[in-house]
Amino acid sequence: MSTSVVEPPTTTKPVLSAQDLRISTTSGQEILHGVSFTLQPGKILALVGESGSGKTTAGLACLGHFRQGLKHTGGEIHLAGTGNTGSILDLPEQERRKLRGGSISYVPQDPALSLNPAMPIGRQIAEVLQVQHYGRSEEERSARVAEVLAEVGLNNSPAYQRRYPHQLSGGQQQRVGIAMAFACRPSVLVLDEPTTGLDVTTQALVLQTIAELTERHGVAGLYITHDLAVVAKIADEVVVMLSGEVVEKGPAAEVLYQPQHDYTRKLLSAVPDLAGKRQVGRVAVITGEHPVVGRESTAAAAARQQLSTPPTTDGGKLLEVTGLKLSYGKTQVLDGIDFSLAKGESMMLLGESGSGKTTLSRCIAGLNDDYKGTVRLNGEELRPGTRARTPEQRQQVQYVFQSPFSSLNPRRTICESVEVPLQMSGTLNRKQRRIRVREALDQVRLGESYLDRRPGDLSGGQRQRVAIARALVNAPQLLVCDEITSALDVSVQASIIDLLRTLQAETGMSMLFVTHNICLARHISQRMAVLQQGRIVDLGSTDEVLQRPRHEYTRELLANVPTL
Amino acid sequence: MSVIDAPRLVEPEAKVRKGTFHRFIRQRQAKIGIALTAAVVLLALLGPLLLPWATGYTSTEFAGRPFKPEGLLGTDNLGRDVLTRFLDGGLRLLLFAGLATLLGMVIGGLCGMVAAYRGGWVDSAIMRTNDILLALPQLVFALLAITVLGPQPWVLVAVIGITHAPRIARVTRAATLAVVTEDFIRASEMYAVPKWKIVVQDVLPNITGPLMVELGLRMTYSIGALASLSFLGLGMQPPTADWGLMINENRIALAVQPWGVILPVLAIAVLTVGTNLITDSLARASASLNVGESK
Numbered sequence: 001m002s003t004s005v006v007e008p009p010t011t012t013k014p015v016l017s018a019q020d021l022r023i024s025t026t027s028g029q030e031i032l033h034g035v036s037f038t039l040q041p042g043k044i045l046a047l048v049g050e051s052g053s054g055k056t057t058a059g060l061a062c063l064g065h066f067r068q069g070l071k072h073t074g075g076e077i078h079l080a081g082t083g084n085t086g087s088i089l090d091l092p093e094q095e096r097r098k099l100r101g102g103s104i105s106y107v108p109q110d111p112a113l114s115l116n117p118a119m120p121i122g123r124q125i126a127e128v129l130q131v132q133h134y135g136r137s138e139e140e141r142s143a144r145v146a147e148v149l150a151e152v153g154l155n156n157s158p159a160y161q162r163r164y165p166h167q168l169s170g171g172q173q174q175r176v177g178i179a180m181a182f183a184c185r186p187s188v189l190v191l192d193e194p195t196t197g198l199d200v201t202t203q204a205l206v207l208q209t210i211a212e213l214t215e216r217h218g219v220a221g222l223y224i225t226h227d228l229a230v231v232a233k234i235a236d237e238v239v240v241m242l243s244g245e246v247v248e249k250g251p252a253a254e255v256l257y258q259p260q261h262d263y264t265r266k267l268l269s270a271v272p273d274l275a276g277k278r279q280v281g282r283v284a285v286i287t288g289e290h291p292v293v294g295r296e297s298t299a300a301a302a303a304r305q306q307l308s309t310p311p312t313t314d315g316g317k318l319l320e321v322t323g324l325k326l327s328y329g330k331t332q333v334l335d336g337i338d339f340s341l342a343k344g345e346s347m348m349l350l351g352e353s354g355s356g357k358t359t360l361s362r363c364i365a366g367l368n369d370d371y372k373g374t375v376r377l378n379g380e381e382l383r384p385g386t387r388a389r390t391p392e393q394r395q396q397v398q399y400v401f402q403s404p405f406s407s408l409n410p411r412r413t414i415c416e417s418v419e420v421p422l423q424m425s426g427t428l429n430r431k432q433r434r435i436r437v438r439e440a441l442d443q444v445r446l447g448e449s450y451l452d453r454r455p456g457d458l459s460g461g462q463r464q465r466v467a468i469a470r471a472l473v474n475a476p477q478l479l480v481c482d483e484i485t486s487a488l489d490v491s492v493q494a495s496i497i498d499l500l501r502t503l504q505a506e507t508g509m510s511m512l513f514v515t516h517n518i519c520l521a522r523h524i525s526q527r528m529a530v531l532q533q534g535r536i537v538d539l540g541s542t543d544e545v546l547q548r549p550r551h552e553y554t555r556e557l558l559a560n561v562p563t564l
Numbered sequence: 565m566s567v568i569d570a571p572r573l574v575e576p577e578a579k580v581r582k583g584t585f586h587r588f589i590r591q592r593q594a595k596i597g598i599a600l601t602a603a604v605v606l607l608a609l610l611g612p613l614l615l616p617w618a619t620g621y622t623s624t625e626f627a628g629r630p631f632k633p634e635g636l637l638g639t640d641n642l643g644r645d646v647l648t649r650f651l652d653g654g655l656r657l658l659l660f661a662g663l664a665t666l667l668g669m670v671i672g673g674l675c676g677m678v679a680a681y682r683g684g685w686v687d688s689a690i691m692r693t694n695d696i697l698l699a700l701p702q703l704v705f706a707l708l709a710i711t712v713l714g715p716q717p718w719v720l721v722a723v724i725g726i727t728h729a730p731r732i733a734r735v736t737r738a739a740t741l742a743v744v745t746e747d748f749i750r751a752s753e754m755y756a757v758p759k760w761k762i763v764v765q766d767v768l769p770n771i772t773g774p775l776m777v778e779l780g781l782r783m784t785y786s787i788g789a790l791a792s793l794s795f796l797g798l799g800m801q802p803p804t805a806d807w808g809l810m811i812n813e814n815r816i817a818l819a820v821q822p823w824g825v826i827l828p829v830l831a832i833a834v835l836t837v838g839t840n841l842i843t844d845s846l847a848r849a850s851a852s853l854n855v856g857e858s859k
Contacts (some may be wrong), residue, residue: 399679407751
């Protein structure tokens with residue numbers, strides 16, 4: 001890849017520099033083909049790429065660590081200020097271990113998995129200091145623990161330090177993770193997608209913490225991510241990686257707004273934005289002027305547009321929810337929800353974690369049966385719980401789960417998983433079912449060859465397509481999607497959204513799209529409802545709510561969305 | 565459109581996994597386990613067929629004076645040929661142990677899965693009953709039942725199977741609990757798949773790993789329990805040839821004529837080690853397919 005990469009003039013000495021880094025699997029296949037980058041003190045470099053691009057491998061190499069089955073085959077990594085001038089990769093493992101946590105530290109992706117659930121957070125941070133022989137006495141160390149907790153914006157009282165990870169929210173857990181990484185005042189901080197699992201408000205807070213800390217203490221940050229909107233918010237420089245190669249690098253403003261390489265442009269085009277000016281992949285945003293779902297660019301879609309009347313006016317109400325309430329003990333999860341959904345319309349349910357949006361979608365789908373209030377489909381009341389509903393009603397409402405890694409039985413083939421709804425509702429025999437499953441897989445753009453594979457052979461995006469195929473196999477009228485893109489790569493997210501819009505245009509079904517990703521959902525829904533603590537605080541057409549949010553909470557939520 | 569289809573760019577071909585069996589057989593300990601078990605099972609199966617052609621005696625026939633080195637491996641306490649009785653005494657032990665383990669697995673597995681899947685009062689009822697059964701030592705319970713019902717083969721199998729059940733149920737329940745939180749169970753619920761079918765299709769295949777380990781362990785215990793019961797005089801009844809019984813009958817002459825004890829002890833030990841190696845490697849082979857695999 002010989003792009004004209006112009007090195008920016010460096011005014012300060014780099015803290016860490018990787019030169020022509022090559023890593024391959026033990027069987028000889030090269031994963032990184034000569035990656036170079038430098039980290040400046042106080043600046044954040046974003047390493048951008050999709051799953052499998054080698055960005056995490058490169059990030060871990062900075063720690064002198066290679067995952068099992070990988071080995072270092074060439075290139076050097078120099079770390080300033082450690083006394084030795086050679087590459088840290090030439091050091092014995094013993095020496096490298098001393099660097100980790102001290103000079104270079106790491107913030108992993110999922111704080112819930114990286115913190116020890118059986119140890120109070122204060123002790124976990126103190127443990128790092130102890131291992132690194134930071135400070136001279138126990139008092140000095142505990143003073144540092146309190147100090148670093150304050151630095152990441154957490155309460156540092158002894159009572160708070162005695163808390164266990166499960167007593168903290170996701171954002172607080174991640175900040176504890178950052179505090180641990182920061183405890184020994186490292187000169188380099190490697191952050192591996194630290195905000196992926198967090199909702200927008202928390203994400204904004206964590207990003208702010210990271211930015212402040214690196215700037216104030218002159219720490220160089222290496223931020224590994226696939227989220228370009230986050231990059232725009234936090235990074236000073238960007239390195240774009242594709243299949244183990246650097247395809248473009250430079251200052252964030254340049255790379256993001258005047259991308260040189262094709263791949264960067266494509267990546268950028270997959271990122272949805274709040275204003276809806278950009279197309280996601282092939283799909284443009286739904287606006288007041290273009291309320292019809294479908295691909296405006298193709299002639300076929302245009303023809304269909306002329307033939308069919310706008311979906312908002314055809315047929316009346318499909319789904320009506322009135323006075324839906326649900327509580328677990330004293331906690332009121334849903335507190336009187338009223339809304340309706342027209343045929344062929346799609347609506348997004350927006351809210352932070354804990355706002356009750358998943359619970360609401362599960363009540364509608366019949367996965368929750370202890371709610372009060374009524375859910376009507378085509379004017380008929382749906383009983384709580386799927387087993388209490390008639391087979392036709394079950395067929396009409398379908399639900400797609402959040403994680404495709406959990407929603408498919410790993411021991412059954414794709415065909416066996418997808419045909420379950422047919423088995424339960426239909427009179428088709430085995431052969432006919434297989435044909436119908438093949439059609440459904442075709443609808444989600446998966447070939448016949450997937451029929452007899454098992455979920456383990458498929459990527460996340462492919463699995464989610466299979467899960468959608470299972471929902472589609474019975475031709476539902478209402479598809480409830482519960483954060484179906486949150487576990488996937490950005491470009492895969494775009495392709496799923498693209499797929500859903502096409503499917504909606506093809507079948508005319510309604511969709512309820514539960515999400516916390518406003519930008520993405522904007523491309524699929526005509527209307528939106530904002531949930532806060534079990535109540536709908538804002539409801540209207542997507543444009544209307546985004547441009548003129550009525551509720552304080554909606555405004556706050558929108559302000560926290562990272563955009564390019 | 566290459567960005568949209570990027571996952572395929574990065575992973576050109578989905579890796580087709582080799583079957584569980586392939587991963588099982590590739591392990592060295594699996595091969596050793598199969599060899600050991602097969603040796604003892606073959607011996608037990610073929611032994612009765614070879615008699616009296618191989619040794620010249622039937623298992624109850626008088627072959628000389630007691631505890632004298634007559635014949636190939638000497639005689640036992642009643643002057644019967646040791647080798648003959650050894651060849652004839654394994655099949656019943658294996659058969660009863662297998663049946664008892666199977667019975668325990670079926671009862672315990674079902675109870676455990678139902679308890680974990682249904683939850684609530686069903687769970688409490690099953691598991692508390694379990695606790696009561698667990699409070700009785702296995703051998704004491706067996707002795708009690710056999711004293712009351714008499715030492716018939718079906719009683720032996722039933723008693724050992726039933727005493728295994730609560731232990732198996734606990735393991736099964738724990739394994740099932742991890743599976744029932746997965747979304748694919750919820751999906752089956754959503755499509756109103758009958759509950760028994762969810763248990764069979766969705767739960768059972770995903771807990772085979774721990775169940776296999778349990779199967780091996782319980783098989784070992786069954787063999788041990790049967791041998792002990794025979795040793796105590798409450799299992800197989802004389803003059804039946806049986807490994808457990810042989811140990812009991814000949815232990816008084818361990819120093820004079822050790823073969824009567826050593827042969828059955830060796831066979832039982834080899835069998836136990838063999839079955840454990842097999843189930844261990846089976847568990848390892850199936851583990852990589854279990855739920856909760858890396859994302």
